[in-house]
Amino acid sequence: MSAAPSADFLAALHDYQPLVRRVCRLYCQDADDRQDLFQEIVLQLWRAWPRYVPQPDAKLSTWLYRIALNVAISNLRQRIRRPAAVGLEQEAWHLVQPTDGSAYEPEETAALYRAIDRLSDVDKAFVLLYLEDRPYEEMADILGITQNNVRVKMHRVQEKLRRQLVRN
Template identity: 65%
Template sequence: MVSAPFAPEFLEMLNDHQPRLRRVARLYCADADDRQDLYQEMVLQLWRAWPHYEARPEVQVGTWLYRVALNVAISDLRRRSRHPAAASLNGPDLPDLAAPPPEGPDPDDLAQLYRAIERLSNVEKAFVLLYLEERSYAEMADILGITQNNVRVKMHRVQDKLRQLLTQPA
């Protein structure tokens, strides 16, 4: 079966939002190959959903994109947890972050933060991602389908949990 080529509008949207999709993949996959597979699955699902999005122009593209990407990531995580991969002989995977500038954060601190984030639930990870993307509580509520007050409460709980995880000995 031959598929239709990507619409120029879709490709433009994808290029504009590629870093966000990659951050979602990073948050839900520690392994680089798994991240790439998840990213490709997100692109596929976005392409499949594109005609539905074009029919509802009142929805912001960023909100729609996050909904699709988070749903794909959580579904993929559930699927992988039902069929875990063989254990690595090289020890735990640490994030493959680009080298930060000299005045940037300490790589050990970033690794510790990613390990703490990996211990959060799927929903808590979504809150962290949206927070790091500097989304407003109104945008978070819209993306996650909950009230702004609920976002505030859950965000406070996630922040407390992360603080607790970061103060625990490794």
């Protein structure tokens, strides 16, 4: 790709970067993997941008969520197929200093992320949209299902999270 990103694209990316970063946080534990996923999502958004046509009844965030979630889920499936990387020896862990603040999350937040990590890819998408305070109508648009289905699935996902948090 030789064309420079348009000003509209850069403005949208700036406005919605936190949204993309939250998707990355839910689908990747490792900071390097999160950064790789972020870059892949941005690349796919850039590629799709020329085909984006604003709709009066649809939000830009809905379009961005669809692409970000699809890329995140595809990326996760590819990572699962790859062999596991060799980790640091236990003695070397004290040398690693997190740069994204993840080691400084309150324990409740860390426990919630651990519980979310145990959910399926689709259930993670529901949690993300719920935590973003997206209305069921927008969730339905993003996920391509009915609002009633969103309500049912949200209830089930919340129950799964409650059970996992009680166990820990």
